[in-house]
Amino acid sequence: MDFERLLSTIRRHTQLTEQEEMKLCAILRIKKLKRKEFLVRVGDDARHEYFVNKGCLRTYYIDEKGTEHNTYFAIEGYWLSDIYSRTFNTPALCSIVALEDSELVHIPNIALEELLIDVPALERFFRISYQKSLATIHLKQIQLLSMNGCERYNYFREKYPEIDKRVPQKHIASYLGFTPEFFNTVRSKAIREKVLSSAKVGW
Amino acid sequence: MDFERLLSTIRRHTQLTEQEEMKLCAILRIKKLKRKEFLVRVGDDARHEYFVNKGCLRTYYIDEKGTEHNTYFAIEGYWLSDIYSRTFNTPALCSIVALEDSELVHIPNIALEELLIDVPALERFFRISYQKSLATIHLKQIQLLSMNGCERYNYFREKYPEIDKRVPQKHIASYLGFTPEFFNTVRSKAIREKVLSSAKVGW
Structure with a gap:
């Protein structure tokens, strides 16, 4: 075993x-x-x-x-x-x-x-x-107070990339307290920002 | 000491x-x-x-x-x-x-x-x-999901009557995530409901 x-x-x-x-x-x-x-x-x-x-x-x-x-x-x-x-x-x-x-x-x-x-x-x-779990919950509580929806989604993806890959998106939306419609908006915005920030000016 | x-x-x-x-x-x-x-x-x-x-x-x-x-x-x-x-x-x-x-x-x-x-x-x-703190946070997380503003305020007052008495109301509003205006509405409603539920029909 x-x-x-x-x-x-x-x-x-x-x-x-x-x-x-x-x-x-x-x-x-x-x-x-x-x-x-x-x-x-x-x-x-x-x-x-x-x-x-x-x-x-x-x-x-x-x-x-x-x-x-x-x-x-x-x-x-x-x-x-x-x-x-x-x-x-x-x-x-x-x-x-x-x-x-x-x-x-x-x-x-x-x-x-x-x-x-x-x-x-x-x-x-x-x-x-x-003790570490309590400390992490304390940090999360504070971060949630100072982040908008898009920032919270980006934070989740950075912090838990493996969960983001394996858990269906509708479940992540529910975890973050988003409606499916709001989640779609936030997700599109996050992806757009990521593409823009990694794009290179080529001319 | x-x-x-x-x-x-x-x-x-x-x-x-x-x-x-x-x-x-x-x-x-x-x-x-x-x-x-x-x-x-x-x-x-x-x-x-x-x-x-x-x-x-x-x-x-x-x-x-x-x-x-x-x-x-x-x-x-x-x-x-x-x-x-x-x-x-x-x-x-x-x-x-x-x-x-x-x-x-x-x-x-x-x-x-x-x-x-x-x-x-x-x-x-x-x-x-x-462990007890983590368990209590877990319960609170669930209660917050299923309570409206008025229920959350009533729950706070029942659970922490001493804090409710000693902490200025504006600080309790901030703790519960309410704006001062919303807190006033919720508080009036909670007091009205308490008065009504304790009133006796005397005729």
Whole structure:
């Protein structure tokens, strides 16, 4: 079973002994999903953490009018869960569906909580990860306040080129909070600006 | 020096030995601010964590047009920092100013990082705190998608009654992303609905 990508992600932040890595691997499972298959449906008991080995997944919320709002995309090397459900033991707020055939590492929450007490280096890894996520959300909040639609789309494409390539455009529009019509306008403008800025005066 | 509130906040999530509590207290300092005094100014080296013993503070970002956007309020028992600056060692993105005379516990980041390696129970406390913050942000993101202006204001008042009482209304309007005019409309509507729902038919 392939846990190497997950282990090397952890090793970038903290050092586990060989025995600690074995303890971690003992609670890990592999989960495979076909495209369009659900990992979590809203209302599920979603008390697990996942790590993406391969593939691409979409997290979304459905509002009272039945409109889907994308809140997160995950590709190789990303962590993934309904964090509210996992933290406060409530039914899932969002659904998570595979956009491509995917392979995930599955960590049951109860086993993870026990392991965190037993292996402080792992507690350290998750503390650093969560702190970085909070810091990144803080930066994003500020950037959104100072960017117009076109700037936000360009920022997304620069920051997440792989997601921009693999996720259907309608889902990116929903993630950015754009209507499909507004997204088309913004996209045309962004492409036009890119072409103009890379064009060379040849005479 | 009064570190009791901070210690009891930590004790709610994790258990420190007497010796560990002493190690923590050894790096803590008290910082007092007068109303309108700045704790952090945008661009500062803001590599510290703070805990509010007493008072009320406002974190805000200034956009390119010079408009202030409030991003966070902190009262007694809240943690406070420019988390991006503290995590990635960059200049502060936001300013933090006292809305009332305030007393804070000041934790220098370098000393805190060293202590977290030395005291795993403290690492655990911050991992749990950050995870809960991320979960709460996830819930808030979803609630914002499904609430109109009036519902958002009512939700804020129910969730943070103490902040609603102590923070000037113009700052709450900015936090909720409302213009002052829209805020006045929403506020009148919220008050009218509250009066109507609590009125008794007496004849």
